[in-house]
Amino acid sequence: MTTSIDxxxxxxxxxxxxxxxxxxxxxxxxxxxxxxxxxxxxxAVVKPGNTEEVAAIIKLCNQYKVPVVxxxxxxxxxxxxxxxxxxxxxxxxxxxxxxxRTVDPVNQTMIVEAGCILQNAQExxxxxNRLLPLSLAAEGSCTIGGNLATNAGxxxxxxxxxxxxxxxxxxxxxxxGEIVHGLRGLRKDNTGYDLRDLFIGAEGTLGVITAAxxxxxxxxxxxxxAMAALQTPDAALRLLTLAQNACGPTLTGFELMSxxxxxxxxxxxxxxxxxxxxxxxxxxLLELSDSExxxxxxxxxxxxxxxALEQDICQDAVLASSTAQSKMxxxxxxxISSAQAMEGKNIKHDVSLPISQIxxxxxxxxxxxxxxxxxxxxxxxxxxxxxNLHYNISPRVDQSSDDxxxxxxxxxxxxxxSVTRFxxxxxxxxxxxxxxxxxxxxxxxxxxxxxxxxxxxxxxxxNLMNPGKVI
Amino acid sequence: MTTSIDxxxxxxxxxxxxxxxxxxxxxxxxxxxxxxxxxxxxxAVVKPGNTEEVAAIIKLCNQYKVPVVxxxxxxxxxxxxxxxxxxxxxxxxxxxxxxxRTVDPVNQTMIVEAGCILQNAQExxxxxNRLLPLSLAAEGSCTIGGNLATNAGxxxxxxxxxxxxxxxxxxxxxxxGEIVHGLRGLRKDNTGYDLRDLFIGAEGTLGVITAAxxxxxxxxxxxxxAMAALQTPDAALRLLTLAQNACGPTLTGFELMSxxxxxxxxxxxxxxxxxxxxxxxxxxLLELSDSExxxxxxxxxxxxxxxALEQDICQDAVLASSTAQSKMxxxxxxxISSAQAMEGKNIKHDVSLPISQIxxxxxxxxxxxxxxxxxxxxxxxxxxxxxNLHYNISPRVDQSSDDxxxxxxxxxxxxxxSVTRFxxxxxxxxxxxxxxxxxxxxxxxxxxxxxxxxxxxxxxxxNLMNPGKVI
Numbered sequence: 055m056t057t058s059i060d061x062x063x064x065x066x067x068x069x070x071x072x073x074x075x076x077x078x079x080x081x082x083x084x085x086x087x088x089x090x091x092x093x094x095x096x097x098a099v100v101k102p103g104n105t106e107e108v109a110a111i112i113k114l115c116n117q118y119k120v121p122v123v124x125x126x127x128x129x130x131x132x133x134x135x136x137x138x139x140x141x142x143x144x145x146x147x148x149x150x151x152x153x154x155r156t157v158d159p160v161n162q163t164m165i166v167e168a169g170c171i172l173q174n175a176q177e178x179x180x181x182x183n184r185l186l187p188l189s190l191a192a193e194g195s196c197t198i199g200g201n202l203a204t205n206a207g208x209x210x211x212x213x214x215x216x217x218x219x220x221x222x223x224x225x226x227x228x229x230x231g232e233i234v235h236g237l238r239g240l241r242k243d244n245t246g247y248d249l250r251d252l253f254i255g256a257e258g259t260l261g262v263i264t265a266a267x268x269x270x271x272x273x274x275x276x277x278x279x280a281m282a283a284l285q286t287p288d289a290a291l292r293l294l295t296l297a298q299n300a301c302g303p304t305l306t307g308f309e310l311m312s313x314x315x316x317x318x319x320x321x322x323x324x325x326x327x328x329x330x331x332x333x334x335x336x337x338x339l340l341e342l343s344d345s346e347x348x349x350x351x352x353x354x355x356x357x358x359x360x361x362a363l364e365q366d367i368c369q370d371a372v373l374a375s376s377t378a379q380s381k382m383x384x385x386x387x388x389x390i391s392s393a394q395a396m397e398g399k400n401i402k403h404d405v406s407l408p409i410s411q412i413x414x415x416x417x418x419x420x421x422x423x424x425x426x427x428x429x430x431x432x433x434x435x436x437x438x439x440x441x442n443l444h445y446n447i448s449p450r451v452d453q454s455s456d457d458x459x460x461x462x463x464x465x466x467x468x469x470x471x472s473v474t475r476f477x478x479x480x481x482x483x484x485x486x487x488x489x490x491x492x493x494x495x496x497x498x499x500x501x502x503x504x505x506x507x508x509x510x511x512x513x514x515x516x517n518l519m520n521p522g523k524v525i
Numbered sequence: 526m527t528t529s530i531d532x533x534x535x536x537x538x539x540x541x542x543x544x545x546x547x548x549x550x551x552x553x554x555x556x557x558x559x560x561x562x563x564x565x566x567x568x569a570v571v572k573p574g575n576t577e578e579v580a581a582i583i584k585l586c587n588q589y590k591v592p593v594v595x596x597x598x599x600x601x602x603x604x605x606x607x608x609x610x611x612x613x614x615x616x617x618x619x620x621x622x623x624x625x626r627t628v629d630p631v632n633q634t635m636i637v638e639a640g641c642i643l644q645n646a647q648e649x650x651x652x653x654n655r656l657l658p659l660s661l662a663a664e665g666s667c668t669i670g671g672n673l674a675t676n677a678g679x680x681x682x683x684x685x686x687x688x689x690x691x692x693x694x695x696x697x698x699x700x701x702g703e704i705v706h707g708l709r710g711l712r713k714d715n716t717g718y719d720l721r722d723l724f725i726g727a728e729g730t731l732g733v734i735t736a737a738x739x740x741x742x743x744x745x746x747x748x749x750x751a752m753a754a755l756q757t758p759d760a761a762l763r764l765l766t767l768a769q770n771a772c773g774p775t776l777t778g779f780e781l782m783s784x785x786x787x788x789x790x791x792x793x794x795x796x797x798x799x800x801x802x803x804x805x806x807x808x809x810l811l812e813l814s815d816s817e818x819x820x821x822x823x824x825x826x827x828x829x830x831x832x833a834l835e836q837d838i839c840q841d842a843v844l845a846s847s848t849a850q851s852k853m854x855x856x857x858x859x860x861i862s863s864a865q866a867m868e869g870k871n872i873k874h875d876v877s878l879p880i881s882q883i884x885x886x887x888x889x890x891x892x893x894x895x896x897x898x899x900x901x902x903x904x905x906x907x908x909x910x911x912x913n914l915h916y917n918i919s920p921r922v923d924q925s926s927d928d929x930x931x932x933x934x935x936x937x938x939x940x941x942x943s944v945t946r947f948x949x950x951x952x953x954x955x956x957x958x959x960x961x962x963x964x965x966x967x968x969x970x971x972x973x974x975x976x977x978x979x980x981x982x983x984x985x986x987x988n989l990m991n992p993g994k995v996i
Contacts, residue, residue, distance in 0.1 A: 158881050159766070160881035161879045161881040161882075161912070162769070163879070183770075205715050207713050207715075211712065213774075215690075216712075218719070219686075219690065228972070228976070232972045234970070234972055234973060234976070235970060238948055238949075239879045240878070240879065240950050240953075241687075241877065241880075241912050241913070242678050242908075242911050242912065242913045242953040242954050243952075243953065244675065244678075244950070244953065244954055244957070245957060245961075245965055246726075246965060246969060246973070246974075246996065247723060247727055247731075247976075247977045247981075247995075248689070248719075248722045248723060248725065248726055248727075249973065249977070251719045252718060252719060252722070252723060252980075255719055256718055256719075271773075272769050272773055294631075295630070299654075299816075301816060302743055302745065302774070303684075303773070303775075303816070304774075304816065345770075345775065346825075406712065407711070408632045408709075408710045408711065409632045409633070409712075410629050410631035411632075437713075441632070441712050441713065442712070442713045477709055479709065479713065479714040479715070481714075481716050482715065485715045486715070486717060490716075494716055494717060498717060499706060501703045501704070501705055502705060502707070505720055505984065506718045509718055509980065511983065512980055513976065513979065513980075524717055525717065
């Protein structure tokens with residue numbers, strides 16, 4: 055306890071008493087995850103104002119052997135930014151490091167601090183007529199540091215890649231409190247080991263990301279969407295290949311959803327118009343981002359859909375003729391999660407597969423689930439162009455949600471075993487945190503786990519950085 | 526010596542006597558770099574035929590404490606695949622692991638073994654109407670394993686990224702001889718630390734890459750080039766921004782060259798037609814890769830060049846009207862290195878800079894060199910779109926090459942100091958090997974060097990993997 059008081063005093067001396075929160079009221083919102091499922095404890099919530107202060111705090115944590123839980127917008131889905139209930143750790147909130155340091159439209163880069171909210175970074179790019187393509191549901195409150203620590207995905211991965219692919223350099227405070235000045239905005243740099251990509255996706259277990267150089271791109275002149283109705287996921291794959299051949303990098307979105315997804319949207323959001331005259335087993339939402347004009351995008355999309363109809367790949371198609379119509383089609387896709395939640399509690403899986411295997415994965419896994427859990431309802435949708443499925447399960451119509459949730463472990467086992475047989479991933483874009491840590495140990499090979507442990511041991515020998523997360 | 530004989534016997538037992546070369550004649554070509562500047566020694570050249578045999582050999586190297594120098598096509602420029610002259614090591618040649626295991630056009634991936642020659646991999650992609658974009662001068666003899674171990678660059682980086690960005694998963698034999706089965710062809714996978722990118726670019730110092738999942742892409746329908754004549758590198762940057770805004774991802778090449786470059790080509794390769802009526806201070810070669818048609822690419826390129834001429838960004842421009850003309854323009858660019866070599870020995874630098882800084886870097890560094898080495902000739906060209914310059918120096922007209930080479934260290938110091946002031950990299954695409962190891966130690970921050978060393982120590986505690994390279 056004396057140690058703890060000395061440590062708190064040292065933190066206050068380093069960054070000021072306003073930024074070391076110790077009362078339960080002040081700490082509360084930092085100790086619970088956004089879905090309010092997990093609550094932890096902490097000695098204090100510490101809020102440094104710049105990189106040097108982050109380094110000073112981490113040095114104190116080394117001196118007093120205090121574990122550190124880095125936290126940005128705290129919007130993660132796997133409890134990676136919430137402390138455990140030991141009460142030994144501090145939460146290191148990065149939200150005061152929220153500046154956009156520079157925007158360089160010619161180099162097509164911007165330097166952004168870890169605590170900057172994603173949407174603010176997007177807007178700063180837009181102000182110089184550039185696009186920061188990283189985009190996801192939480193963009194109004196998630197932060198760049200968290201996006202990089204979890205290697206966030208989102209809706210622009212098909213064309214621009216994950217958060218990892220959008221980062222050229224990092225400023226990092228190591229587990230020992232040293233600052234790595236790696237903010238190089240270079241497209242090519244082959245001078246030693248790739249430290250950057252080691253910190254990206256490590257969920258704060260190897261060090262603290264304090265700033266990043268992000269890639270920005272020319273703004274597309276037009277974005278246009280269409281929706282195609284088709285029989286099977288395999289038909290959706292044929293449409294994907296057709297679209298990639300015809301549109302190349304202009305194709306920026308390719309989302310699959312089953313009919314049940316849109317039935318739930320229709321039931322719970324009746325104000326959203328269903329775009330077809332009749333229901334079909336599956337639908338694909340396509341998006342083109344065109345560097346020329348809306349007319350050019352429209353002609354390209356029309357030609358593609360005509361070809362798909364002629365070849366009987368899809369049975370019907372609608373093409374948005376305005377930005378408003380495009381938004382409406384996206385809204386159908388984006389409301390699936392909420393509609394499923396309004397239908398009752400459900401079991402979520404964020405999995406990825408080799409794209410060519412998705413049809414077989416869905417039919418095989420659906421059948422296995424029906425065999426073991428007859429009547430359970432698959433609400434399957436996702437970023438098909440990235441091989442990323444949100445393979446969610448709702449209870450059968452006469453079953454309570456709690457009844458289904460009681461079977462969660464068994465259902466996860468069926469789904470994740472199937473994912474593994476198809477050489478897929480049990481966490482496509484959400485990360486590991488504590489939620490999937492046991493699953494990771496089950497499915498990752500012992501040799502990969504051993505390599506990860508030896509890297510963790512090398513960079514954080516005192517195990518102070520976000521202990522208990524990932525590994 | 527007994528140990529050495531026992532080790533050789535064990536290797537022969539593991540993979541057969543045909544594949545353990547011990548005579549000087551058999552070993553010779555594996556012990557010298559392609560430019561014949563550095564020769565090393567080795568106990569043996571060991572040529573396993575598959576991944577299990579690689580693992581068996583590495584296990585023996587652990588047992589007998591024998592260092593390992595992995596080697597692919599041995600085309601590297603920094604002596605990374607040549608052993609030192611201690612004679613303690615083996616060369617581990619991967620050339621027998623040369624299969625293309627699978628090509629999956631729907632997932633847009635191929636699985637290729639480390640010893641497969643790049644051109645063979647390109648052709649296998651082409652056979653299913655897909656493009657493996659990695660392309661570089663040595664593609665007829667370099668291998669995929671070496672391309673990944675050095676994170677190769679080349680001519681398609683502007684649109685498709687370096688070798689790193691083209692790889693989704695790796696099969697690796699660790700320094701202990703364990704096999705990591707990481708051949709996952711997934712676009713999204715957030716399950717722990719990024720081991721893949723740690724092995725990529727490590728130049729064989731952390732383990733041996735034995736196979737990789739590579740991304741492939743739709744073939745463009747047309748490729749078209751143009752050349753613009755302009756006054757300054759800054760004008761070239763304005764043209765780059767204009768082209769990026771107008772063409773988006775269709776722009777796949779943007780190469781800068783100074784007038785002296787093309788004067789040397791004209792002098793030593795008089796059969797190559799100079800495309801302009803008069804000389805200008807600088808030239809840019811642009812390439813579009815169009816997913817629609819040649820007509821579409823041509824119209825886009827014409828509109829771009831008209832705009833650039835109107836805005837006085839460039840003073841003249843030629844547009845290739847056929848594939849043959851396109852090739853001729855590329856040939857001018859690709860012959861610069863040879864023309865400079867025919868002019869005499871010279872000093873090469875493979876540097877990268879923030880793209881927006883390139884104009885200032887060139888004028889500042891040119892001036893510094895003229896101040897310290899009056900009359901030396903800058904032969905400056907490179908992948909401007911990637912920020913990568915081949916900033917080469919030829920002797921002044923009345924100076925011998927040997928005279929210039931005697932000043933190599935001082936010239937490197939001026940150039941690399943300047944690169945560092947502009948926050949650039951002293952090795953953009955060639956890597957470190959032994960050639961730039963001292964430079965790396967000089968320019969990389971001590972904390973980054975310390976992190977690299979701790980990773981090396983963690984993954985290869987016996988220092989058996991390509992010792993003396995990189996770090």
